[in-house]
Amino acid sequence: MTISSTTAGSSSGAVHGAPAGESIRDTLAAHVSPDDRLALLRNMILCRVLERACCELNPRWFPAEGEEATIVGTFYGLRPDDVIAAHYRGPFIAYAMRGAELGRLVGQALGKANGYAKGRALGFTGPVELNIVPWVAGDLGTSLGVATGAALGLQYEGGDRVAVVSFGDGTSNRGDFHEAVNLAAVWKLPIVYVCQHNQYSISLHASQVLACGSIAARAAGYGIPGVSVDGNDVRAVHAVVQEAIGRARAGEGPTLIEACTYRLGGHWASDPGGYRSPEEENEWRRRDPLPGYERQLLAEGLVDQPALARLWDEVRAQVAAAVAEAQAAPPADEADLGLDEVFAGESALANGCK
């Protein structure tokens, strides 16, 4: 697994995306406006602070540290009427960028009543009313099918809405992945598949469970564009995803993107680890996307040190307020098991993704 940005899927000839090589960052960065560059930074910081808070509050939370550039780059800049399905690791920032309230999201991590689903769904679920495919079960890969179906719905209605779904490298080994991507390819569905490739599925390195080095290379097998991008470069991820979204909006069908990054933390917050080397972890800590991006923006003169410090302070205060709100919220209401909400009545048709 390398982190260099290359296109993949060469055998199909159907390769799109960024030009290969080291210059990609500069080429793509040119397309990202200064405002967007700053917003990407803010969201990456928010992702880090928020997810750290969740890990501290819930030792069973799944740390997203190190993967902020991939997550933020993927889900930044979508339209509110697009549909997203975010990978379970670090999805809150994707939801927050659509307007989900931080206090309610943190409440979900704590099983509080103020969450978006009355404590029923998994903590990392998102509000369906913001056009987010929710996490209602823990079986990985199945949401790829649901997101693909959402794209079918969007295509069916006409217009130019798209679906963006992210998933793990490990998850890409589920049959559901193959079936979903092939279906989307055949029907030219308006969907972008983004693999949040952090090189691990729990204790297993991708090399143990993936014989083809690149997940993007699989795109050739489906006859769709496949792009491999440096997942620690937020602008590169953002540009590549936006390009794929453009194709999807234009009716040109799905794209498979692989954003190569690294899970700096454990599989879960209290994971004792021990299955990978400290050298490897240190090497990737050195490539931590957040300080890297800060350095870039400092060099470009978009921020200075005091502004950066203020930004961190603001975000910390924002997250502290969310944590306080979540902690103050009552636990999920045990009296509200919802026995009469198992089936939908007529009124429920008004809810869900609109």
Add this chain to the structure above:
Amino acid sequence: MPPRRLTFVEALVEGMRGEMRRDPDVFLMGQDVGVMGGAMGGSKGLYDEFGPRRVRETPISESAMVGAAVGAALTGKRPIVEVSFGEFLPTCMNQIVLQAANLHYMTAGKASVPMVLRTRVGDGPYRGHPQCFEAWFTHVPGLKVVMPSTPADGLGMMVAAIRDPNPVLFFEHMYLYHAIRGDVPDGDHATPLGKVFVRREGTDVTVAATGWMVHKALAAAELLGGEGVSVEVIDVACLAPLDFDTIAASIRKTSRLIVAHEAWKVGGLGAEIAAEAAERCFFDLDAPVVRVGAPQTPLPLAKPLRDRFLPGTHDILSAIRTVLTT
């Protein structure tokens, strides 16, 4: 030699270890079963002893994993395939209910599928993936379905499951993993499959339970013992094929039956046992059979909701009081 005292999970691993030593055709495959030692320590030490050929890491490809076990079993190997959590069984349903279950019968007995599918279910300290889907598989002829509740049976049934020439679905309750320690016999010990076990003798009412609910039933029996009510507790450690004879004998003694499981009450194992009781023991019963199980909602995940959703000792107690007063 004094008996060894092992936790439930240690006993499971011990069962696999013994069979892997005894029979070179036995191997384990699953996610994170190697260096990490398995989810919740479920295969701890096996990789160190047997190496990567016999303790095989798999991709997240449950359908292929179970299919691979079926196929390897067809070639005479004795695979143990681990689906980390029972919640994922729907992802490999075809391989279980249409391939593993059918092969022996559909080949007119010329083929067999000596595989074990082990998986973790139930609520527990971990509180992840707690779905209990075990009853679904009792509907399917050709599958053996077990759910031990003690370390001794965990070991003994694991050994028996590995030696069994049929596909055995082995449900491991996560609460029991580290919570329970018990004596396990030394040496070559197999607990026969196809039996249920009387865990506590009583004369007033029979409670037939599975998994963690066995322990909740024993707790209820203990409490009621103080009130002079004598409760017989049966551990339905093998759900299929079901040893109803032992349950029937108990009903003839107590005239009252309660069935308790953590899975949904509707369409569950309790329904099957209650139906058998109606067919075979109608005139031995002094009260309607009562089922204790989870309410008819999807399994909610926040702790207060889960605690409300899960059937507990208090539900068994009130069921017992109900049947004693009808």
